[in-house]
Amino acid sequence: MQTISDIDTPGYNGLTEHTEGLPADAYFDPRQYERELKGIWYRNWVYVGRCADVARARSFRTFDVGDQTILLVRDEQGVLRGFHNTCRHRGAALCRESEGLLPTGAIICPYHAWVYNLQGDLLRTSSKAHAHGFDPDDYPLYKISVKEWNGFIFAALTDRPPPFEKMFDLPATRLDAWPLADLAVGHVLLKTIESNWKIFWENYNECLHCPSVHPRLSQLVPIYGRGLLEERDDPEWRAHAADTDPKFKGGLRRGAVSWSMNGNATGIPFAGLSEGDREAGHVYLTGLPSVFLVGHIDYVRVVRLLPLGPERTEMRVEYLFSPQTLADPTFDIRNVVDFTNLVMTEDAAVCELNQRGLRAAPHRRGVVMPEEYVIRQFHEWLRAELARP
Numbered sequence: 001m002q003t004i005s006d007i008d009t010p011g012y013n014g015l016t017e018h019t020e021g022l023p024a025d026a027y028f029d030p031r032q033y034e035r036e037l038k039g040i041w042y043r044n045w046v047y048v049g050r051c052a053d054v055a056r057a058r059s060f061r062t063f064d065v066g067d068q069t070i071l072l073v074r075d076e077q078g079v080l081r082g083f084h085n086t087c088r089h090r091g092a093a094l095c096r097e098s099e100g101l102l103p104t105g106a107i108i109c110p111y112h113a114w115v116y117n118l119q120g121d122l123l124r125t126s127s128k129a130h131a132h133g134f135d136p137d138d139y140p141l142y143k144i145s146v147k148e149w150n151g152f153i154f155a156a157l158t159d160r161p162p163p164f165e166k167m168f169d170l171p172a173t174r175l176d177a178w179p180l181a182d183l184a185v186g187h188v189l190l191k192t193i194e195s196n197w198k199i200f201w202e203n204y205n206e207c208l209h210c211p212s213v214h215p216r217l218s219q220l221v222p223i224y225g226r227g228l229l230e231e232r233d234d235p236e237w238r239a240h241a242a243d244t245d246p247k248f249k250g251g252l253r254r255g256a257v258s259w260s261m262n263g264n265a266t267g268i269p270f271a272g273l274s275e276g277d278r279e280a281g282h283v284y285l286t287g288l289p290s291v292f293l294v295g296h297i298d299y300v301r302v303v304r305l306l307p308l309g310p311e312r313t314e315m316r317v318e319y320l321f322s323p324q325t326l327a328d329p330t331f332d333i334r335n336v337v338d339f340t341n342l343v344m345t346e347d348a349a350v351c352e353l354n355q356r357g358l359r360a361a362p363h364r365r366g367v368v369m370p371e372e373y374v375i376r377q378f379h380e381w382l383r384a385e386l387a388r389p
């Protein structure tokens, strides 16, 4: 029998009470998936992409979240507008392409040619006359909420979104030392994961899997190699409180400064980072349900999640660098992306593994272990979101 530490150490992060996981069918039941789309994905801010993708006046983009399609348009004044991609006449889709430039300063429905301005007002129908009681002012495009933040676009499929300032687990200013708005995408990894979207977040929220799943990452971040996210996840943490070894304190192995194949900075390091941010080697900002950002010393990684079905999720990883780094002919992007793509691919594979076992008839639900305390927080968040009226 294994020896188990005393769990009642003051300051210990881990769970001290036995905690059960979500019901197994929450990860594959289509009705639960629908509830989560409506209760979570259609009501919260969702990361869409970079502002640079819709930079010019009259440029547009469409973007699917569940069975909803968002239409983003940059108006002539430079304001980004968001609508459902649906005509108010009989509901045709307005833009067929996923991105482009509107030929005129209007959105024209391809079916019967109703014309809207870029603010969404209905300017003209194609009818010879309007019936008594029909007022074009009553038929603007269905608006949604859009927010541009540090070069990123977020959208919420509601006209009453939650406050954007509360969108991340930490204050949205946490990454202010990084020049987020000025960065450019140097590489993208797009992957379909055959698992429910919640499995991705559960895996993200624990490092118990790190020793067995991420051998390379566990070398770079020694505390991960112990199956822990941070110092106080160990019930014995007080015994090592004075030890500065990263395997107890967290952060990168000695001599490494960034997440890369050789642990070196590959891009030009950002100038404004604090000593603490540099030493940490990674600063995370998590915006459920769709995104997390990681600031490294020389690049920023943005991971966007979208549900494609009860058992299918899209993961898109964007690597952001300074334009100077991307313009440097000696810049070896592979040193960065090979490492992180490896980690993200390892994670995707275990998400799929997790999904595959869940349908066993006797498996009603799993267990949340002490080190997985952030998973319990995730489950609490999920329940609270679904309970919102």
Ligand code: FES
Residues within 6 Å of the ligand: 087, 088, 089, 090, 091, 092, 109, 110, 111, 112, 113, 114
């Ligand atoms: S559905 Fe758009 S004009 Fe008829």
Ligand SMILES: [Fe+2]
Residues within 6 Å of the ligand: 203, 204, 209, 210, 213, 214, 347
């Ligand atoms: Fe992982």
